[in-house]
Amino acid sequence: MKLSILWAILYAMLIIGLSSIPGRSFPDIKYLSQDKLIHIGEYLIFGILVGQAIAFRVTARSRIFLFTLLLAGAFGALDEVxxxxxxxxxxxxxxxxxxxxxxxxxxxxxxxxxYYRDQAAAD
Incomplete structure (x- = not known):
């Protein structure tokens, strides 16, 4: 198994682990926007890891983006459920x-x- 796939799976397990903590165990978040920023940051990292894992098999940037959005987005929806x-x-x-x-x-x-890594390698 490619290491990038393993990192994405481990991070998904971390997300599920954090989602398994009962609500009363979390510190109070004063503002709603702080909660959303935490979600954005958490899934920004997940988007990088899933994109890297998908790029192991898929080369077209548009397909990597689409598959990452579908896979990680579906995971986020299932996590909310x-x-x-x-x-x-x-x-x-x-x-x-x-x-x-x-x-x-x-x-x-x-x-x-x-993209920039590939451009630098081509020069």
């Missing part, structure tokens, strides 16, 4: 949208890095 099973937690469309924004940002950063 999973949270309804955890005491003190609930699901939120706004959280899922923040997850998607993070995936978009992460996969975009990965693809920009890959």
């Amino acid at each position: 999973y949270q309804t099973l955890i005491p003190g937690r609930d699901n939120s469309y706004a959280d899922w949208i923040a997850d998607l924004l993070g995936v978009i940002a992460g996969s975009s950063l990965f693809l920009m890095w890959r």
